[in-house]
Amino acid sequence: MEATVANVLLTFLAVTAVGIIMLRDLLAAVILLGAYSLIAAGAFVVMDAVDVAFTEAAVGSGISTILFLGALSFTRHDQKPRPNHSWMALFLAVAAGGLLIYGTLDMPYYGSATSAAQTNPGLAVRFLEESGSEVGPPNIVTSVLASYRGYDTLGETMVVFAAGIAVLSILGLKRRRPGENAPLDAPGDKTTTLVVNSSADDGSIASPNEMKRYPRQRHRVLQVVTKLVIPFVLMFGLYVQFHGDYGPGGGFQAGVIFASGFILYGLIFGLQKTRAIMPPSALRILMCLGLLLYCGTGLLTMVLGGNLLDYNVLAHDALHGQHWGIFTVELGVGITVTGVMISLFYNFASKRSL
Amino acid sequence: MFVAATIALLITMALTLWRALVGPTQFDRLLAVNSFGTKTVLLIAVYGFLTGRPDFLDIALVYALINFLGTIAVLKFFEQDDLGSGQYQEDDY
Structure with a gap:
């Protein structure tokens, strides 16, 4: 069930991101970024990163939208239409994006048993077992x-x-x-x-x-x-x-x-x-x-x-x-x-x- | 029980997200994102009970308290194109 919820939320995240990119109207993009932040916070909660979700919730629910709007009020509301597409730019973007995606292939899968955190658990175990007596806070x-x-x-x-x-x-x-x-x-x-x-x-x-x-x-x-x-x-x-x-x-x-x-x-x-x-x-x-x-x-x-x-x-x-x-x-x-x-x-x- | 609630919430989230993406007017998107926020509050709360960790309720509380901030900001932007003005100035420009 938890994996399903995580997958659904991540799908929402991807759909929203694509939607934001497709939009020409910057104001609509700002509104949709609010939804993006909401989904991200939900996904963080599902992945047990509660403190991160908290930050995303606090920042994304108001401040980031307001700062974007403030920036928009200094500029135009529409993305400037480009008369001609630069193939060089497209090539560079695709190449850089492809390299980044290629880089993620080396990263462990979500919850993978062979990730570095699982195979060398020294630090994590230390934090989990000893932080109570070394530092104190339950969190x-x-x-x-x-x-x-x-x-x-x-x-x-x-x-x-x-x-x-x-x-x-x-x-x-x-x-x-x-x-x-x-x-x-x-x-x-x-x-x-x-x-x-x-x-x-x-x-x-x-x-x-x-x-x-x-x-x-x-x-x-x-x-x-x-x-x-x-x-x-x-x-x-x-x-x-x-x-x-x-x-x-x-x-x-x-x-x-x-x-x-x-x-x-x-x-x-x-x-x-x-x-x-x-x-x-x-x-x-x-x-x-x-x-x-x-x-x-x-x-x-x-x-x-x-x-x-x-x-x-x-x-x-x-x-x-x-x-x-x-x-x-x-x-x-x-x-x-x-x-x-x-x-x-x-x-x-x-x-x-x- | 919580599972059913979660599924129902995810479906409504998908519906509101669809409205936010296709528009057609900015107000549709704004209303959709606002109700999407409400659904997120509910999802986080329900999920906390689903996994037996009501810690998550704090996050739901944050959203419940300040989620409308962004909506108000966007509406003020529609109305006045300026976030900092006081209401008493609005007819004077």
């Missing part, structure tokens, strides 16, 4: 991710951080930012200007409260539901962050879910109000703070006489040290990912609204 994935290969995860966090910096440097800093306390008539600060104009038209002076209210209340249902849902999203983000030792989850997923709460607010109430709640300067601090927390833990363990990210030295008891180390490191990951994701949303969504 072995967390042990491996945050402790055994904490250095690797440090690199991944840096990649996320670097992506945030790159997007900031390309999209965020190019236009001159009005700043958090910009003058009312700052160019580009359309909302404020419009509110001031409308209040001048009817001759009355708008009080600060009235300026914050929106004159035309549309999508009332969405606004109310959003306000109801956001606390639960943030709460669930915290749960995923701190429950990652025991169940699927951890810093990456928690950061994305936490950021999703803010992004939801931004979609419904506009970038202006979201930036008032979570100013970009705070995001830049968060991005750095998380990574510094991670690196700082590594440095601390070195100062205390261990190797980089060897948490055993953090406390009198090795398991306690591991617990503290994993807690701090995951917190660092969560903070950085939250900062980067919200910052990405700000930069991609701010085509006109700044």
